[in-house]
Amino acid sequence: MLQSLSIRDIVLIEALDLEFGSGLSVLTGETGAGKSILLDSLGLALGNRADSGLVRQGTKKAQVTASFDTPIVGSKLALYLHDNDIDVEPGEPLIIKRSVKADGGSKAFVNDQPCSATLLRELGSKLIEIHGQHDDRGLINPKGHRTLLDTYAGADGAKVRQAFEGWQSAKSVLKKALDDQEAAEQDREYLEHSVAELSKFAPQPGEEQELALERATMMKGEKLTGDLEAIRAAFDGSNGGLASLRAAARRLDRISEDHPLLAEALQAIDRAVIEASEAEEKLNDAAHALTFDPQRLDDMETRLFDLRALARKHRVEGDALPQLLIDLETRLAAISDGGKSLGTLEANVKAAKKDYVDAAETLRLKRTKAAKALDKAVAAELVPLKLDAAQFETLLEPLEEERWGANGIDRIEFLISTNPGAPLAPLGKIASGGELSRFILALKVALAEEGGAKTIIFDEVDRGVGGAVASAIGDRLSRLSDSAQLLVVTHSPQVASKGNAHMLINKSSNGTVSRTDVNALDREGRRQEIARMLSGADVTDEARAQADRLLEGV
Structure with a gap:
């Protein structure tokens, strides 16, 4: 879980220290206040490209420090850190520090030990899962569906990849032998x-x-x-x-x-x-x-x-x-003796192909079982998100042999239907903007609950919806936060009202210098901010009353 985030001299942020707790934390603010800067800062700590453009004007370097809970002994995260010679003392937090200079160049440290950007990206993906405003493009693209299903299934494709490489190697050896035989016959x-x-x-x-x-x-x-x-x-x-x-x-x-x-x-x-x-x-x-x-x-x-x-x-x-x-x-x-030698090589190819097919078939069984479970999990999320009549299905069909590869022998794609009796079709071709957002959330929730990162960030996943649908999204995010730490950037008052903690992002200017700050809101501050989100710049008593209704039970 993310404990704290310290930002120094990034774009409009001069100095910012944030503390995070468990559950659902919401971040709100006017458009252009700097929510993207906050996420870019966190992304820098998680191994994103070190862009010198992030350095605040007039300073020499920018720096971000992120602190996380102590990895659980024996967990995948702990084993990964051990395998990469990164020491974490019992009871001590995992601290990532990343800096980037104005003239280029960056440095990264994990618990004061230097590390590469590649290692930082891999580590970051195990700590935090970020779903950005345009993340649905990745989920719409069928090229990523296989990876998502395999992650959900907990399937390790290494055996299939190794078997495929062995098969291809045996085919290459046979082809060379055939070419040599043909050339030799000519000689x-x-x-x-x-x-x-x-x-x-x-x-x-x-x-x-x-x-x-x-x-x-x-x-x-x-x-x-x-x-x-x-x-x-x-x-x-x-x-x-x-x-x-x-x-x-x-x-x-x-x-x-x-x-x-x-x-x-x-x-x-x-x-x-x-x-x-x-x-x-x-x-x-x-x-x-x-x-x-x-x-x-x-x-x-x-x-x-x-x-x-x-x-x-x-x-x-x-x-x-x-x-x-x-x-x-x-x-x-x-x-x-060529006939005898070629016969042996052909037998090797046949055996290697069988090994590959056996491994791929085993992977297919895992995928088939996981696909049914994922369909069921997503379906359970659709009703609360006001998509009662919608259907979701994971298509798993065999590929022609010439399209077999290191990832197996299956074509995988997520299909949906939004109306009763309508045929299933690809995500991006059926859903409207609001429906697509909810489908994406349902899919993310189903995938996130399968042993993913313990901290999940949703950046405006509620865009394009409002009213009861936004409220339903808020309810689902709130329930999801029972099993994971959630940080949600939102413009929806219904979603903002569901947070266990609420942070307001402000941009201010003295006429020459602009800066972004983030403030944790108390109960009255949350009431005022949600009222602003409901009514706009002029906060009315009616908006405050509606904010009170949204905050009831919080």
Whole structure:
């Protein structure tokens, strides 16, 4: 419940502090006195767009502070606050503070904790329900009827939305698979030829580099063959250098003891023999590695050139050919196995559709039950509002499959009939202005009593009616205030007389500056204001007497 509202520097309001109680509070005043400013101020606190035009001229910022009862432990409101890390101490009020600067920009706090405008709007919708002067447009529009019925039913459409998304996802996967299958079928001949060609060639990982290296080595061998043979000839045979060194070493070994220098010479020749042997070994290994084989070179060049030609043909690097073969074989296999894969995906779509339909049918049952209850609830409100012959019905009919969506498989619309025997038709096409206001009130009352916000604001819901009808509206608002806090902006004396509290909105001017004030009226003040509403600017004794009659029992 809204406890208090503090307004600073908004349009014509310099400073205003209002206290609110339970039951029905009415706000009255001359046209243009500033009732809309009051509602705009409250709307700012509840997350409406922060318009710098609200800032009173000559000031730097405007600010609104709204205080509410402590949320009940375990309630949806308390859980919402907890989920968003907003702390409320037991027994302490929930305080919302919002400011907007004259040069743009705004700040919002909930219990001194900063919050976003989005969070503030969501929180505000849970605290106060506002029905403005043109709110009937939303209720007339069938696009909003489904949401209203679901709220009344307490139906959570999350399961239907999730099932619908799952169904659509499965359909997308199947469509892509069908598109891929069609494209693959068009490529079958190319794939079969490419796989056969690559399989026959059988490219190996790293083969291009190995072939290029071996080819380069062999071509070097062709150039070095003559030199290698001449060098090796110097080592080979009985007359070769290595054989001569070994012979000299044997002779020197027999005489090395005859003189120290001969021993040193022997050691040097031994080292030379060892080095020469290693050189001969390296020469033989090099000769083997650089062996020039014209046929082998021709075979290598042919394969290397063919490998590179295939790579250019498929627009890949030579080393990528083995993986390309695997990929093409996979695509070809997918074509061959496409029927089986598509069958699985089609089964997935069928199962997902069934899940969606089951969820939507369950939601439809809740909607059907709620629609009957809502029709009954609205019908009970029509008689007190002097619409005895009127009928209200919630239309719930199945949609064609192509129009199914995340919100279910039903079309929902509120229909009325105002005269006996007249067919039911959409709200906006049947009711007159006064009838429409009463239908809207009946519908709002029925919806509001289903666990909605504990504070409800009606802004001139009684417009276009008077006399007994206005009195009936006042009676119904009064009864509704037994279960919710009601704030009603009205121009009807019959409605104003039903309030538990009465606030008068005044606009005054000193010639240069205008300002709006709100004053709580006592019994005599209410009598005078209701008399003014009855008679106009000149309040007569007769109007005061009629005001007394309206206030009897209050």
